[in-house]
Amino acid sequence: MNQPSAFAERTAASPPPPSTVLLVGNPNVGKTSLFNALAGLRAKTANYPGITVDLREAVLPVAAVDDDSRCQATSDICLIDLPGLYSLDPASPEEEIAARRISGQLGGIADCVVVVVDATNMARTLVLASEILELNLPTVVAVNLIDAAESRGIQVQTDRLSERLGCPVVAVSARTGRGLAELRESIYQVVKPTKPVLPIARASCVAGCTGCPYAARFDWADGVAGASTQQGESHGVQLEWLDRWLTSRWVGLVALLAVMFSVFFLIFSLADIPMSVIETCFGWAGDRIGDLLPHQPLNRLLWFPIAAASSLAVAAGAFKLNETRWTPVSGTLVVLVSVLIGLMPLEDFRSLVIEGVIGGIAGVVVFLPQICILFFFITLLEDSGYMARGAFVMERIMRRVGLPGKAFVPMLSAHACAIPGIMAARTIETWRDRLVTILVLPLLTCSARLPVYVMVAALLFGDSPAKAALMFAGAYLLGLIAALSTAFVLKKTVVRGEASPMILELPRYRLPSLRNAWFTMLDRAFVFLRQAGSTILLISVVLWALATYPKLPESQDYSSDLTRAQASLEYSYAGRAGRLVEPVFAPLGFDWKIDVGIISSFAAREVLVSTLSIVYGLGEEGADDARGLVETLRDQTAADGSPVFSTATCFSLLVFFVLAMQCLPTQVVTKRETGSWKWAILQFVYMTMLAYVAALVVYQTLAAAGYDQIT
Amino acid sequence: MATLSMPAVSTAPVATSSLTLAEIGPGWVRCQEVTAVGIDSIRLRRLGICPGRLVELVGRGDPMILNVSGTRIGLSRQLASFVQVEPVAGSAPASPR
Numbered sequence: 001m002n003q004p005s006a007f008a009e010r011t012a013a014s015p016p017p018p019s020t021v022l023l024v025g026n027p028n029v030g031k032t033s034l035f036n037a038l039a040g041l042r043a044k045t046a047n048y049p050g051i052t053v054d055l056r057e058a059v060l061p062v063a064a065v066d067d068d069s070r071c072q073a074t075s076d077i078c079l080i081d082l083p084g085l086y087s088l089d090p091a092s093p094e095e096e097i098a099a100r101r102i103s104g105q106l107g108g109i110a111d112c113v114v115v116v117v118d119a120t121n122m123a124r125t126l127v128l129a130s131e132i133l134e135l136n137l138p139t140v141v142a143v144n145l146i147d148a149a150e151s152r153g154i155q156v157q158t159d160r161l162s163e164r165l166g167c168p169v170v171a172v173s174a175r176t177g178r179g180l181a182e183l184r185e186s187i188y189q190v191v192k193p194t195k196p197v198l199p200i201a202r203a204s205c206v207a208g209c210t211g212c213p214y215a216a217r218f219d220w221a222d223g224v225a226g227a228s229t230q231q232g233e234s235h236g237v238q239l240e241w242l243d244r245w246l247t248s249r250w251v252g253l254v255a256l257l258a259v260m261f262s263v264f265f266l267i268f269s270l271a272d273i274p275m276s277v278i279e280t281c282f283g284w285a286g287d288r289i290g291d292l293l294p295h296q297p298l299n300r301l302l303w304f305p306i307a308a309a310s311s312l313a314v315a316a317g318a319f320k321l322n323e324t325r326w327t328p329v330s331g332t333l334v335v336l337v338s339v340l341i342g343l344m345p346l347e348d349f350r351s352l353v354i355e356g357v358i359g360g361i362a363g364v365v366v367f368l369p370q371i372c373i374l375f376f377f378i379t380l381l382e383d384s385g386y387m388a389r390g391a392f393v394m395e396r397i398m399r400r401v402g403l404p405g406k407a408f409v410p411m412l413s414a415h416a417c418a419i420p421g422i423m424a425a426r427t428i429e430t431w432r433d434r435l436v437t438i439l440v441l442p443l444l445t446c447s448a449r450l451p452v453y454v455m456v457a458a459l460l461f462g463d464s465p466a467k468a469a470l471m472f473a474g475a476y477l478l479g480l481i482a483a484l485s486t487a488f489v490l491k492k493t494v495v496r497g498e499a500s501p502m503i504l505e506l507p508r509y510r511l512p513s514l515r516n517a518w519f520t521m522l523d524r525a526f527v528f529l530r531q532a533g534s535t536i537l538l539i540s541v542v543l544w545a546l547a548t549y550p551k552l553p554e555s556q557d558y559s560s561d562l563t564r565a566q567a568s569l570e571y572s573y574a575g576r577a578g579r580l581v582e583p584v585f586a587p588l589g590f591d592w593k594i595d596v597g598i599i600s601s602f603a604a605r606e607v608l609v610s611t612l613s614i615v616y617g618l619g620e621e622g623a624d625d626a627r628g629l630v631e632t633l634r635d636q637t638a639a640d641g642s643p644v645f646s647t648a649t650c651f652s653l654l655v656f657f658v659l660a661m662q663c664l665p666t667q668v669v670t671k672r673e674t675g676s677w678k679w680a681i682l683q684f685v686y687m688t689m690l691a692y693v694a695a696l697v698v699y700q701t702l703a704a705a706g707y708d709q710i711t
Numbered sequence: 712m713a714t715l716s717m718p719a720v721s722t723a724p725v726a727t728s729s730l731t732l733a734e735i736g737p738g739w740v741r742c743q744e745v746t747a748v749g750i751d752s753i754r755l756r757r758l759g760i761c762p763g764r765l766v767e768l769v770g771r772g773d774p775m776i777l778n779v780s781g782t783r784i785g786l787s788r789q790l791a792s793f794v795q796v797e798p799v800a801g802s803a804p805a806s807p808r
């Protein structure tokens with residue numbers, strides 16, 4: 001058919017849904033780079049019910065490159081970036097998703113499949129192409145990395161390749177942008193509305209195979225690649241020597257440690273300024289909003305709709321962000337809460353907005369710079385090809401405790417925050433290995449623990465930076481040892497079996513692309529905000545309510561606001577709960593006030609410091625002034641005159657916080673990634689028990705040695 | 712240049728010396744049989760470690776490093792012991808890409 005009729009067809013009815021185009025290929029052939037080059041900022045994370053893998057998709061126009069640009073026809077496509085896979089027989093959950101998406105079991109049959117192959121390694125990456133071609137879907141083959149191939153003297157004859165494969169072949173470079181227009185045109189030719197989408201019947205690429213189909217495919221691909229590429233002279237891989245060092249037993253390990261150390265150094269040194277900027281911004285926003293809220297109680301009739309509506313709006317925003325569905329139950333709940341909020345006294349509303357909502361969100365967003373920097377560098381390292389070497393080197397060590405070598409990337413991330421660590425565990429192929437990794441990750445020292453460590457260090461070794469540094473190192477080490485030994489115990493008990501033995505492609509070294517790292521970073525940062533942000537909002541509102549209600553009886557007078565705040569916390573549910581659990585925590589050397597801190601930091605451990613500051617009568621601001629808080633804490637004495645924060649109690653508190661779960665957002669992510677609350681609960685139970693027992697041993701030992709009397 | 716495809720299936724192993732990948736030294740070998748089962752078998756084959764194909768052992772150790780169709784692959788000794796191989800004469804036969 002010709003174009004005018006296509007035009008008529010498209011304008012007659014509502015525009016047809018965009019054709020779906022899948023980007024398919026082996027891992028690391030540049031699918032994501034190609035996706036970014038084609039889609040730019042249009043990408044968003046696609047949501048398929050029931051799968052945890054984030055597929056990125058973007059709607060964009062593709063056009064015929066006509067002689068006359070005025071009558072250029074375009075068509076919208078929905079481009080989807082699939083996880084890399086080696087064959088349609090999946091060996092990991094991500095590959096399974098990709099395979100199911102290609103075969104149409106997930107989201108329907110695609111209108112076009114773009115198979116991305118690597119020009120520098122045609123023979124091997126064409127193997128998957130042969131499998132896809134046999135599905136008889138409309139296919140385009142994109143020979144990516146053509147720039148790298150040419151600089152290595154490899155010539156690819158796309159016309160010959162196209163002849164052999166029986167489908168359009170385009171040479172492209174996601175890096176330089178070469179061939180992208182031709183690729184768009186080829187896609188357009190396949191999906192253009194007039195064309196009857198008839199599968200092109202192809203002679204089976206691998207005919208008459210009786211034995212191992214893989215071997216036949218590899219042989220076929222060798223033949224095709226040999227016929228359509230010409231090897232140049234300058235083929236020598238100059239990085240051979242580097243690889244020998246990086247994969248060697250000892251040098252490789254030292255190099256890995258150096259790389260990890262540098263990443264951390266960068267995270268902590270670069271994130272400092274943006275973190276304090278974010279804190280200041282939230283403080284400022286809290287003040288501004290505080291000013292905006294009316295100070296005099298307004299007319300009830302006027303105030304109620306405003307307050308209830310804004311609460312509804314916030315809830316709707318959180319639902320949207322988290323992509324939660326509105327159900328009758330959640331809808332009713334939200335409306336009820338909004339009504340309650342509308343009926344609240346103005347004072348309470350103000351405190352809810354400033355301390356509950358803004359304070360709670362600020363508590364998550366401050367970690368965003370660290371997470372962005374972490375992902376930026378991890379993506380650079382991954383793109384360069386180094387991460388696979390890291391996994392290779394770690395394999396020797398990790399296997400002993402039942403973890404796969406690949407677990408080291410999640411473990412690296414978890415030292416900034418367990419949430420991105422758990423998300424990074426998706427690169428681990430088998431379910432058992434991934435589960436064990438996820439279960440032990442929260443034991444690693446994340447940056448939310450640091451405020452607690454800082455406080456304890458100031459209490460114990462305020463005068464000796466060297467000893468404080470030693471204590472920090474000890475806390476990190478304790479977390480690491482606990483994680484590795486837990487993996488070992490899990491291997492013998494709950495999650496039996498060995499880590500699945502390694503077979504891992506060590507990709508060629510490449511110069512990483514900053515653009516790619518930037519896009520990945522934005523993507524991950526958004527996922528983090530979505531995951532943690534909406535959960536934290538809910539948690540902070542609940543915690544705020546627990547620490548605020550019931551209110552103090554009006555009759556009493558207090559000498560100052562501080563004593564009032566202290567008394568009202570004592571009177572609240574959180575305060576009562578602290579007293580209730582006092583006998584449980586007494587053997588660890590904690591008094592009821594510390595217990596209030598532990599309860600309120602149940603959802604987010606960094607809250608401990610500000611809570612202690614309130615229970616000990618310094619007010620919220622006291623927490624910012626570490627010296628003031630530490631002095632106050634030091635002066636606290638128990639009924640018998642012994643100090644509350646004795647050396648024994650401090651160590652016990654430290655050990656407790658190294659090992660305890662105390663982070664609800666992490667548990668929500670564990671649930672999401674493992675698909676059941678069972679594992680999140682197991683994580684919580686074992687970590688809390690471990691923390692309790694370890695702190696008990698520490699306290700009782702030190703107390704027996706007399707350290708419970710001195711600070 | 713390997714323009715002619717190699718035999719798709721390994722011809723019936725003559726006098727199976729049954730050496731495995733885990734036991735050999737650096738150099739080129741031809742895979743004869745992959746005795747792994749289930750997912751491990753798929754993981755090996757789809758990366759090109761399948762009967763009839765040539766692979767080069769580049770670095771010994773556990774995990775070891777192979778060169779398969781021009782790509783480096785890290786392979787644990789445990790999996791390697793499922794791959795029966797026969798040595799091939801000469802160093803790099805006809806540049807198996």
Ligand SMILES: Nc1nc2c(ncn2[C@@H]2O[C@H](COP(=O)(O)OP(=O)(O)OP(=O)(O)O)[C@@H](O)[C@H]2O)c(=O)[nH]1
Pocket residue numbers: 025026027028029030031032033034083084085144145146147148172173174175176382383384510511512513516
């Ligand atoms: N020189 C060059 N490098 C490229 C090109 N396309 C991608 N790369 C690089 O190849 C590496 C892998 O790219 P990705 O886009 O992450 O590959 P992928 O196929 O999405 O990988 P998976 O998602 O792991 O399957 C990165 O270092 C890219 O910068 C290209 O056309 N030329």
Ligand SMILES: [Mg+2]
Pocket residue numbers: 031032033081082083084
């Ligand atoms: Mg990708």
